[in-house]
Amino acid sequence: MDKVVKIPGPDHPITIERSPSRVVVKVGARVIVDTTAALSLREASYPEVLYVPCKDVDMSQLERTSHMTYCPYKGECSYYSIPSGGQKSANAVWSYESPYEAVASIKDHLAFYRDRVDSFETRDA
Numbered sequence: 001m002d003k004v005v006k007i008p009g010p011d012h013p014i015t016i017e018r019s020p021s022r023v024v025v026k027v028g029a030r031v032i033v034d035t036t037a038a039l040s041l042r043e044a045s046y047p048e049v050l051y052v053p054c055k056d057v058d059m060s061q062l063e064r065t066s067h068m069t070y071c072p073y074k075g076e077c078s079y080y081s082i083p084s085g086g087q088k089s090a091n092a093v094w095s096y097e098s099p100y101e102a103v104a105s106i107k108d109h110l111a112f113y114r115d116r117v118d119s120f121e122t123r124d125a
Contacts, residue, residue: 012073015042016105019122023050025112026119027085032112033057036125039109043073050122051109054095067091075100080110085117092116 019040025033035056041049062080069077074096082089095110096103114120 012044013042014044014073014103016040016103019050020125021050021122022125023052024119024121024123025052025117026121027061027082027089027117030061030084031058032061032082032117033110039105041103041106041111049111051106051111054108054110057110062093065091069094071096073100074103074106082117089116 017040019038021038022036023033023038024031033052033056035052037053037056039051041051043049061082061084063083065079065081067079069079071077075098077094077096079091080093080095082092085092092113093110094113096106099106112120
């Protein structure tokens, strides 16, 4: 994604753009993510969330859970746990597998709760 996607709405703006950072996520000694293709999603007044492409995630380390949530701006959200991280890593990862058209660029991407993994590093790519 090379362009910035801005969702209009004065009450709840969402901006999605390519992140300039390399993202590395680790649980224990295992690297779960290593990518330079993350998307930065900024939503209203919330902190930035980095969405990483599924192709750059070691999906063998994740286990889908039955937990689901709904966002009126992005759609249905599915979750994954990282079993090697123990209870701390339960539902540590989320994905909008069929996001609304306005945020379609986050399809096939995952986001991680930074406090549910051992290391979430961002650095210049």
